[in-house]
Amino acid sequence: MKLYNYFRSSASFRVRIALNLKGLAYDYLPVHLAKGEQKQAAFANVTSEGLVPVLELDDGRRLTQSMAIIEYLDETHPQPALLPADAPGRARVRALAQIVACEIHPLNNLRVLKYLAHELKVDEDAKNGWYRHWVRLGLQAYEAQLAARPGTFSHGDAPTLADCCLVPQIFNARRFDCDLSGLPRTLAAFDACMALDAFQRAQPSACPDAE
């Protein structure tokens, strides 16, 4: 398999974690988002969306959207499972993943921050305020879900799809000096994840294109 991705892209980071947890080897194909390589012709031939990650399977088929890719990996390589065995548990894990992937990250990704700065002329302070606002709101919702049920990780005692989404979001939150007070369960889940080699090897600083 080949993964088109970028060291700092948190959606890419999610898929790197899942590939590592599954023990699946892959070729790392860097697409430099900050330099705009996702808009260039070479990458346009890979995907019309201009977004990473893209997972290219050995048969040449290409999958997009990080949560969809992780669900595919979980269906085709069931062990270790990244979703619980019970339907309510799966609903909870997917909802947690979606707090990050639908409520926080879309508002804070690179192209959105660029639009705020260049099209809407939002200054640096206000842009950082925007970033921190959505992180805070989303992580407080995440924490409330975790507080309602015991567990070492986001759901139970093994990492799931939710942790694949949470960990990159915490990396981003720290990079932008977000307030992470009052989130004990969320940060405990983060720490439990980062004690695992699969998460360590996926982090931006461990990537071949890290700067």
Place this chain on the structure above:
Amino acid sequence: MKLYNYFRSSASFRVRIALNLKGLAYDYLPVHLAKGEQKQAAFANVTSEGLVPVLELDDGRRLTQSMAIIEYLDETHPQPALLPADAPGRARVRALAQIVACEIHPLNNLRVLKYLAHELKVDEDAKNGWYRHWVRLGLQAYEAQLAARPGTFSHGDAPTLADCCLVPQIFNARRFDCDLSGLPRTLAAFDACMALDAFQRAQPSACPDAE
């Protein structure tokens, strides 16, 4: 089952469609987002997230996040299926749903538009430009996916999770006068959906709290 929702919330609309497609009856519990009812104590007891939809099951358990809710409904009430039987097909349908739910809608929901107007002092024209920009970009990506493969609906010849997400997004796009040119396959899928009673009955104007 009870659905906490709002006639104009497109995430609520997605779940109403899925419930109708599955033939599942539910109590409609309106939460007036424009009046801020999602922030009031009565709803805070329902969910800490302050977001609709919330699906309350007959055992009292509450599910959040529209895509997670729809996957739960599909797992617990398999017919008619809202996801294909094959893993690559499921990956494609989830990716399509996520183009809407992760790339378009999070940027354009009510609380984000309010933040743009009130915190960032973005004027009405610029706010509408923002709205249309993300709709256009996302729907073009959606169209490119649909153009790559024949089908009446977004995937194949029956509605899926992708259509549950697409249809509310097209309603929003029209409400905000977005440019929908050059999207023939996407609009054909929309029309195929709207020919079905399940979609008709779920639309905002058919809701008990419609204004």
